[in-house]
Amino acid sequence: MNRRPSPLDNDQCRSCSSFSDYIKATKKKKDAENGITGAVTGDSGNSNNSGYTRRRSDCPLDKDELGNKSWGLLHTMAANYPVQPSQAQKTDMKTFFNVFAKFYPCHYCAEDLREELKIDPPKVDSQEALSQWLCRLHNKVNVKIGKEVFDCSKVNERWRDGWLDGSCDY
Numbered sequence: 001m002n003r004r005p006s007p008l009d010n011d012q013c014r015s016c017s018s019f020s021d022y023i024k025a026t027k028k029k030k031d032a033e034n035g036i037t038g039a040v041t042g043d044s045g046n047s048n049n050s051g052y053t054r055r056r057s058d059c060p061l062d063k064d065e066l067g068n069k070s071w072g073l074l075h076t077m078a079a080n081y082p083v084q085p086s087q088a089q090k091t092d093m094k095t096f097f098n099v100f101a102k103f104y105p106c107h108y109c110a111e112d113l114r115e116e117l118k119i120d121p122p123k124v125d126s127q128e129a130l131s132q133w134l135c136r137l138h139n140k141v142n143v144k145i146g147k148e149v150f151d152c153s154k155v156n157e158r159w160r161d162g163w164l165d166g167s168c169d170y
């Protein structure tokens with residue numbers, strides 16, 4: 001079936017690029033063409049090449065959505081991992097991360113992840129060990145891309161129990 005050319009055609013990897021970065025870059029370019037200078041502070045009023053100012057919620061995942069949802073799955077898996085896993089569960093969890101790192105659709109993210117797994121393999125001896133290991137892994141990515149470091153002492157509040165103030169209780 002024919003489809004409209006996409007701004008991503010040159011890149012061929014939606015999961016490796018960020019829609020918000022694209023919108024910011026497009027706005028900067030348009031501003032430069034119109035002689036407007038200054039920092040870009042938000043997305044409101046910006047549009048993509050097709051003129052859409054908001055992204056639909058049912059588009060293919062970009063790098064950031066994929067990352068956010070993937071971390072959600074990974075941390076929730078770690079939060080629900082057994083306190084005393086069997087040998088088979090330990091082996092399966094190691095295998096899971098190694099396979100995940102082979103197929104993660106952002107290829108340069110996956111490449112770094114594979115390297116990281118060689119340096120610091122998954123700690124699969126308990127729920128606590130796995131959750132803390134994953135928190136540290138996520139923080140390494142946070143540092144790499146300039147995001148805030150997360151306090152790993154709060155990882156079970158964030159991903160398993162809900163915040164101590166009861167704001168996640170229902």
Ligand SMILES: Cc1cc2nc3c(=O)[nH]c(=O)nc-3n(C[C@H](O)[C@H](O)[C@H](O)COP(=O)(O)OP(=O)(O)OC[C@H]3O[C@@H](n4cnc5c(N)ncnc54)[C@H](O)[C@@H]3O)c2cc1C
Nearest residue numbers: 064067068070071108109113135136138139141145150155
């Ligand atoms: C394996 C993997 C590798 C990635 N590699 C790259 C990369 O190389 N380059 C790149 O640009 N993007 C990468 N990403 C995407 C990136 O990490 C973010 O997911 C993306 O930038 C969206 O960020 P976000 O603000 O939604 O928060 P995310 O980083 O997605 O975090 C989601 C939520 O997790 C919680 N959180 C944050 N840090 C921690 C932590 N340390 N432990 C526990 N919980 C935490 C916070 O509540 C946060 O809101 C990767 C994603 C994954 C899953």
